[in-house]
Amino acid sequence: MPDLTGRTAIVSGGATLLAQGVVESLAEAGANVVIADIDEEGGRAASARLGAHVDFVRTDITDDADLARLVQETVDRHGGIDIVVNLAATYLDEGFDSRRKDWLTALDVNVVSMVELVHAAYPYLSASGRGAVVNFSSISSTAAQTGRWLYPASKAAIVQLTRSMAMDFAVDGIRVNSVSPGWTWSKIMDDLSGGDRAKTDRVAAPFHLTRRVGDGREVGEVVAFLASDAASVVTGADWAADGGYSAMGPEQAVPAIPKLSE
Numbered sequence: 001m002p003d004l005t006g007r008t009a010i011v012s013g014g015a016t017l018l019a020q021g022v023v024e025s026l027a028e029a030g031a032n033v034v035i036a037d038i039d040e041e042g043g044r045a046a047s048a049r050l051g052a053h054v055d056f057v058r059t060d061i062t063d064d065a066d067l068a069r070l071v072q073e074t075v076d077r078h079g080g081i082d083i084v085v086n087l088a089a090t091y092l093d094e095g096f097d098s099r100r101k102d103w104l105t106a107l108d109v110n111v112v113s114m115v116e117l118v119h120a121a122y123p124y125l126s127a128s129g130r131g132a133v134v135n136f137s138s139i140s141s142t143a144a145q146t147g148r149w150l151y152p153a154s155k156a157a158i159v160q161l162t163r164s165m166a167m168d169f170a171v172d173g174i175r176v177n178s179v180s181p182g183w184t185w186s187k188i189m190d191d192l193s194g195g196d197r198a199k200t201d202r203v204a205a206p207f208h209l210t211r212r213v214g215d216g217r218e219v220g221e222v223v224a225f226l227a228s229d230a231a232s233v234v235t236g237a238d239w240a241a242d243g244g245y246s247a248m249g250p251e252q253a254v255p256a257i258p259k260l261s262e
């Protein structure tokens with residue numbers, strides 16, 4: 001069990017279903033957690049549900065004044081910042097039909113704002129002596145998916161940015177890693193399946209070795225580990241939390257060679 005006692009974490013996008021498992025893992029490991037999300041109602045509900053060590057600061061991560069206020073309020077409440085989890089994202093993506101405005105919006109939310117949040121928190125992360133940043137990438141960073149151009153490009157950029165941050169922050173004792181979930185039970189899946197987890201697992205089964213979607217909490221355990229001293233030797237890495245999605249090749253988990261003699 002990673003120990004985050006006395007540390008303070010900001011989780012962008014922390015109001016959504018998947019993120020609540022991440023916030024829970026960090027809080028149970030002992031951290032004070034500040035949810036930074038544009039969703040005021042969801043953020044307040046999550047902080048009320050998740051207990052005294054979880055606060056909410058309404059934040060639009062594309063707004064630099066909001067980021068400055070988030071950092072100030074976090075420091076005022078908790079005295080510093082040790083961990084930043086960049087989870088907020090947009091799925092805005094019309095593939096080839098997406099034009100400049102959509103590209104700039106998607107890259108602003110998914111990539112540029114993550115860097116700006118780290119910029120705002122950097123003085124406190126470096127003062128911490130045990131600073132850790134965990135960036136949310138995705139299986140979409142390495143696999144092509146039909147009709148998707150913006151989201152996968154943004155997630156691939158995050159993997160590379162993680163390396164760049166790890167390189168330049170090593171001198172400050174700040175470790176930077178990314179986590180790449182596979183299909184994970186989340187708001188979009190809840191909405192699209194009408195809350196049918198069993199159906200979602202059936203759809204995901206052929207392309208996850210675990211034959212199901214993951215849980216936010218399972219991804220959260222990886223995030224808490226990466227944020228903790230248990231991962232003191234880990235920096236600049238992308239961690240798969242994907243039920244084996246990325247281990248599987250195009251043959252999936254089906255014997256292909258016997259088909260030659262059928």
Ligand SMILES: NC(=O)c1ccc[n+]([C@@H]2O[C@H](COP(=O)([O-])OP(=O)(O)OC[C@H]3O[C@@H](n4cnc5c(N)ncnc54)[C@H](O)[C@@H]3O)[C@@H](O)[C@H]2O)c1
Nearest residue numbers: 013016018037038060061087088089136138183184186187
């Ligand atoms: N759902 C999956 O199966 C899956 C798979 C791989 C990776 N991921 C990654 O996990 C993370 C969460 O995914 P999700 O499916 O739960 O997404 P989601 O769309 O449900 O949640 C995104 C959250 O970010 C917030 N947000 C969006 N724009 C914001 C802004 N400008 N300022 C502040 N907050 C903002 C939203 O309000 C929301 O709470 C994302 O980074 C996603 O890329 C998800």
